[in-house]
Amino acid sequence: MKEVLNKLKGNLVVSVQPVDNGVLDKPEIVSLLSQAAVNGGAAGIRIEGVDNLLESRRHLKVPVIGIVKYDLDDSPVRITPFLEDVERLAKAGADIIAFDGTDRTRPVSREELVKAIHSYGCLAMADCSSKEDGDYCHSLGCDIIGTTLSGYTGGPVPEEADFDLISYFAEKGYFVMGEGRLNTFKDVKKAILSGASCVTVGTVLTRLEVMTEKFVQATKVQ
Numbered sequence: 001m002k003e004v005l006n007k008l009k010g011n012l013v014v015s016v017q018p019v020d021n022g023v024l025d026k027p028e029i030v031s032l033l034s035q036a037a038v039n040g041g042a043a044g045i046r047i048e049g050v051d052n053l054l055e056s057r058r059h060l061k062v063p064v065i066g067i068v069k070y071d072l073d074d075s076p077v078r079i080t081p082f083l084e085d086v087e088r089l090a091k092a093g094a095d096i097i098a099f100d101g102t103d104r105t106r107p108v109s110r111e112e113l114v115k116a117i118h119s120y121g122c123l124a125m126a127d128c129s130s131k132e133d134g135d136y137c138h139s140l141g142c143d144i145i146g147t148t149l150s151g152y153t154g155g156p157v158p159e160e161a162d163f164d165l166i167s168y169f170a171e172k173g174y175f176v177m178g179e180g181r182l183n184t185f186k187d188v189k190k191a192i193l194s195g196a197s198c199v200t201v202g203t204v205l206t207r208l209e210v211m212t213e214k215f216v217q218a219t220k221v222q
């Protein structure tokens, strides 16, 4: 499975997660957007939802990162919280399974999730919010440490991506996924120069409604 990491190294992953319940939020469309991203040079695809993964997987030769997301009543953890999710994502063909790697109230421990992911022969990616999350998840044997959740665990979401966290994980020698608010070519270059092993870009490429709204706002200059 380390060859999966070699394929991602120095390259771009596109996160294909259309706006929830939007018109593009359909397995066939997620599959087509994923194929288009690969045609444009993406070395990997991140997909949310088992049906989206199943439909896309059969058209994709590149590594696929699978997640599921929920809103739970008793936990702020949203990304792949349960062991059943891991099983379903693995059976749907994920090469890598990402989960919430934060130290927050959660239904299943991070340790159990990592063990389960590895038991299916998949790589484990920890979506982290802080240095401590990354260090702990790396100590559990996570193969990829992502900055995905930096800025999303409380307080206002910062404008910028967390380049300092990327640098910190890189200095520790982790396989670092720079992810979250990498919205421009400049951001991606800075993430790579900060030591990211790979970068993931989502919203600016695959959430058409969100990006359209920003352009619409830009017309309201006077």
Ligand SMILES: CC(=O)N[C@H](C=O)[C@@H](O)[C@H](O)[C@H](O)COP(=O)(O)O
Pocket: 015, 017, 067, 148, 149, 152, 179, 180, 181, 182, 200, 201, 202, 203, 204
């Ligand atoms: C915080 C959270 O739930 N992040 C999610 C994780 O899967 C996605 O909503 C993001 O789109 C993804 O991480 C890519 O980031 P960006 O869309 O900023 O390029």
